[in-house]
Amino acid sequence: MASSSPSWWCRASSPPDPVQCASGTTDCTVTNAYGVFPDGSTCCAAAAAYPASEQVLLRVVAGATASRTRTKVATRYGHSVPKLAFPGGGDGRGLGISTNALNRVAVDAKRRAITVESGVTLAELIDAAAEAGLLLPHSPYWLGVTVRGLLSTGAHGSSVWRTGSAVHEYVTGMRIVTPAPAREGYAKVRVLNAGDPELEAAKHEFADILWYPGHGKAVYRIDDGVYDFVGFRPTPTLAIQANRLAEDALEVTGNAGGKFLTASATTTLLAAGNYGLTRHGLLAPLPGTPVVGYQNRIQSSGSCLTGADDALLTACLWDPRVEHGMFYFQAGISVPLSKAAAFIRDVQRLRDLNPDALCGVELYDGVLMRYVRASTT
Template sequence: MHFFLLFLLLLINSNSVSCSPPAPPVKCDTTGCTVTNAYGTFPDRSTCRAASAVFPSSEEELLEAVAAGSRKNQKMRVVTRWSHSIPKLVCPGGEKGLIISTQELKRVVSVDEESMRMSVQSGAALRDIISAAAEYKLALPQTPYWKGLTIGGILCTGAHGSSVFGKGSAVHEYVVGMRLVVPERGGNASVVTLNSTHADFDAAKLSLGLLGVISQVTLQLEPMFKRSITNVKMGEQELEERIVEFARLHEFGDVTWYPGQRKVVYRIDDRVSVNQSGDGVNDFIGFRQTLTAALGFARSTEEMQEATKASRGKCTAARMQVGALQAFGTGFKNNDLMFSSYPIVGYHNKLQSAGSCLNSTEDALLTACPWDPRIKGEFFHQTAMAISLNKIADFIRDIKKVRDLNPSGLCGLELYNGILMRFVKASTAYLGAQEDSVDLDFTYYRSKNPLVPRLNEDMLEEIEQIGLFKYGGTPHWGKNRNIAFQGVLNKYRKVEDFLKAKRKYDPEGLLSNEWTDAMLGIGKEGVMIVRDGCALEGLCLCEEDSHCAPQKGYFCRAGRIYTEARVCRYQE
């Protein structure tokens, strides 16, 4: 988001202009259906086709749909209302498959005030869960920062907030019960009820959608509380020494690193007394509806910077943007109207996540969510990995070493708000965090043409491989390029228990697809797709120059700091 875009965004009232809600990810016609994600494409640019799609609104209709698919021996995958996963989790395994959408499974089923438990259908949106709990003066302690997720999608990909306190930041740690619809041999389906007393519960609560179609989820809530938030900007000098201590001091704290500027923003974020005055709101600027003309201008500017290799131009734009973001509190407001100063004090439900660009009921593309594929706007890759607390300092030092070889080479990250570092506690889920970790999100420019290389892409590729392979980072299941999932099975101690549960609840493999089989190491093909230009999009690790873009001056080379890395580097 460039400074010009940010300036125009701040001039408009987020409720004053017609805005288009995100387009549905499933589209059908007389020849069948297609499914994609919120960004309009998957990492390998292919399109997922299916024979048909169903939109059940009750468990009975869901049971009927899964049974029908089972009778036809039909591959089935579930897609959520907005489909924000980057990998091909939603593809139903061939053109004869069935897409099951949870778009209409969106009700809050019940709230028990005494036990502080809420039951919701799997397609219930995070924004609605938060609001419904607040009506009873209850709160879900941890959530992702983006409201446009459903509870089913959150659980299937292990989405999280930021904390190593208590149960940690992963939403699945607050699940106390689930109802799954599972296919059976012989062309039938049944409903399975699981809770913490069942042996397979820790497999089901982070399942990649492989153990059954989630029908209903029961969440453990707690009494509503207030938080106090202050963003503090400092130099990066002591980041590697401070980060672990910071994680253990602040319950909801996170860290944003701007490596090109050598600056860090520490978000000091803790519970305070409900008697403390304040009615703060989280309306993060990057999640607000944005003028499409401004989005187009920002994208054109970055395309020009890429084409002319203007690293310093990106650095200049990033400094202006980050300064403006900080001046406007990044979107935090002291009330419903504006940001005046820190701390931001308010109720948890108003601070835990944002996403006002989802609020529109209009259908006009004057403004939109910045990444809406129907307009010329943001188009990016996202690399996200969890590095254990006892290795994070060394990883940060290595990132600095890579950066120092080309001080302007990472400025492009800062146009997408830098490197976000959130804290994740070791999980009981078989495919969850293996130990207390820092989850790092790198968001960066992606060309619309998959054969066009990125400016300074070798630096991010080397950092990606350092984190994944040198320090054993585990990838976020709902993000990342293909290479992040290379050998991923070896990083989870209880993966065999998960695969055993998968065989139990889906004996015919009807809920899996080529991508999930590849990730879990049980398919015919691996996650790597080797072809000309494959390393540009992270479909492969380059082994020869043709995997990069030699005709544009990008050749396959070893990493400069981590020589085991294979990256696409520009050479005159």
């Protein structure tokens, strides 16, 4: 039996680009951060485009619209897990538009305003603000999202109970390139400003809770958390593979008790290390003691993304290039907030019928519960 441990290295091979083309920018495949979609299918695209400016993006969208080519946007790290990321259904005839080159940031320190392109990552946004003596008031706890991704998929904050804790509440305007009729050149730039109802429609939100029903525990994550989360740090690939082999052995032997103990050890180790909270990046503080630091260094984490390449000696835990490494299967359901309590009681009843049945779920994040407020537009 093996369990995850809060040990890490300061280097890591950065994750691969989710868009890979066999010949230049044609004959491409589009995947996600895990290297596989939930049903194991492969997403093929006829071509990929890498616009580096709004003008070039406008031409790309216009060309696709005129030729009736279906398109989807691909981001730097590909954290769109479901098949919604497939261009044209993934049948090899669509176009993937990468935002990797749309990565410029302009800071106006006097107005305390930042203008960014859609491919700017959260890490780049936080760093740019810090260099100008500013800070992003709230952010997700994972650095590997782009501005476009975190706004359009809701990967940030929540205003379910109150205002002020979601990234989108600080967005004052957007410029969006959309398809258009032939008389408008097949594509146009739409400018959305504060007060425009369409601006609200372009923004979503969520936050989350980790629930371990077998252990009767829940972990509530505050999006401006003060930590470099252990699960987002560089991990030796040998440790990743050893953990997977141990998990496979437990699965083959039907050892539910072993899974339960492994899950317990993992959560205990994470808690002992304060989930990655450190003083000066070295030692975990004692529980209940304050930690003082710069906002840009403590509000989000993802150090496995930015290390120098080390020939895959270390990597993010989920890196698909690690042979026989971790495999993440994600399936989700939507439950109205009014039914959330009933859902929890149903799961508790299932657990009580067979206390060992949910041990496998708890090896990692348990039941990840994300709560979202519906759009008012």
